[in-house]
Amino acid sequence: MTDVLFESPGNPVPPNHFAGYFTSFDGMKLRYAVFRSGSQVPSGTIVLLPGRNESIEKYFETIRDLNAMGLWVAAMDWRGQGGSPRLLKDSPRRGHIRRLRDYERDLDLFLEQIVLPDAKLPFFILGHSMGALIALKAAPRLANRIERMVLVSPFVGAAGLGIPNWLLKLLANAATLFGFGWIQFSRDTLLNRPFKDNTITSDPARFARNQAIAQTHPQLGLGPPTARWISVMIDAIEDVMTMDHLRKVEVPCLVIAPSNDQIVPYQRLEELSRKFRAGKLLTIPGSQHEVLQERDIFRQQALAAIDAFIPGSDADPGQYSSE
Numbered sequence: 014m015t016d017v018l019f020e021s022p023g024n025p026v027p028p029n030h031f032a033g034y035f036t037s038f039d040g041m042k043l044r045y046a047v048f049r050s051g052s053q054v055p056s057g058t059i060v061l062l063p064g065r066n067e068s069i070e071k072y073f074e075t076i077r078d079l080n081a082m083g084l085w086v087a088a089m090d091w092r093g094q095g096g097s098p099r100l101l102k103d104s105p106r107r108g109h110i111r112r113l114r115d116y117e118r119d120l121d122l123f124l125e126q127i128v129l130p131d132a133k134l135p136f137f138i139l140g141h142s143m144g145a146l147i148a149l150k151a152a153p154r155l156a157n158r159i160e161r162m163v164l165v166s167p168f169v170g171a172a173g174l175g176i177p178n179w180l181l182k183l184l185a186n187a188a189t190l191f192g193f194g195w196i197q198f199s200r201d202t203l204l205n206r207p208f209k210d211n212t213i214t215s216d217p218a219r220f221a222r223n224q225a226i227a228q229t230h231p232q233l234g235l236g237p238p239t240a241r242w243i244s245v246m247i248d249a250i251e252d253v254m255t256m257d258h259l260r261k262v263e264v265p266c267l268v269i270a271p272s273n274d275q276i277v278p279y280q281r282l283e284e285l286s287r288k289f290r291a292g293k294l295l296t297i298p299g300s301q302h303e304v305l306q307e308r309d310i311f312r313q314q315a316l317a318a319i320d321a322f323i324p325g326s327d328a329d330p331g332q333y334s335s336e
């Protein structure tokens with residue numbers, strides 16, 4: 014264990030890093046870490062943006078892979094999760110947010126305070142799920158700072174909730190309106206979920222490793238999202254999926270779409286690609302939502318595509334898609 018980052022069984026902290034906390038716009042101390050590659054001439058820096066209920070620790074393996082490609086990695090924990098402060102002090106496992114703009118402002122300050130002065134040019138973004146949605150929302154303002162973005166399973170829709178999205182939005186908005194934005198619509202069972210009941214990865218070893226992180230360091234994890242979080246995310250999804258928003262995105266993007274995603278409907282990822290002038294879709298047949306936590310047969314396709322796309326080579330990431 015370091016002073017800021019946490020080890021767990023099968024998940025040591027990558028070497029050659031520095032970590033700490035930066036101050037966001039409202040005085041919140043948000044956790045970050047920068048991992049240097051061993052390359053004498055780095056290819057640049059990946060800004061790693063995790064999804065909901067993910068911490069820097071969950072990406073130690075992926076960080077090692079990116080370092081091996083000659084890339085530095087700068088990662089942060091979003092407000093309200095991971096090693097950053099919670100927004101509901103008396104309920105630390107409630108996944109909460111007040112407004113999406115808070116995430117965007119945190120990203121801006123992370124780039125200004127940590128990435129620009131301390132990391133290696135050029136800069137790229139690798140976002141997963143909620144992190145990819147935030148990157149997509151902020152993308153029109155990132156053109157002068159970020160060269161390329163990889164959006165893995167971007168959270169542009171939700172599946173398997175048991176009720177239609179319009180009804181979920183209605184309930185979440187009503188709860189927020191009447192001062193109950195902190196309530197949750199499901200029970201907190203994530204810490205003890207067995208592999209057979211999971212809907213995010215088909216890899217039992219990586220699933221067990223990530224469960225060990227949550228069980229060894231429960232302060233890093235969250236339970237279900239609050240009504241307010243759901244309301245904010247649905248509004249953001251509706252915004253980024255419009256042609257008006259997507260035509261403002263000038264940063265070249267690679268959208269990695271797992272075909273067996275049980276969190277984000279694959280059809281929504283296809284719809285995003287059709288509307289998205291700056292985006293290219295890479296389908297990974299058979300993969301579930303957490304591609305970078307998946308079995309090697311799926312995960313290696315994503316890493317190969319990232320390796321081709323991120324440094325700005327002419328390689329076509331589509332060549333890594335299997336039929």
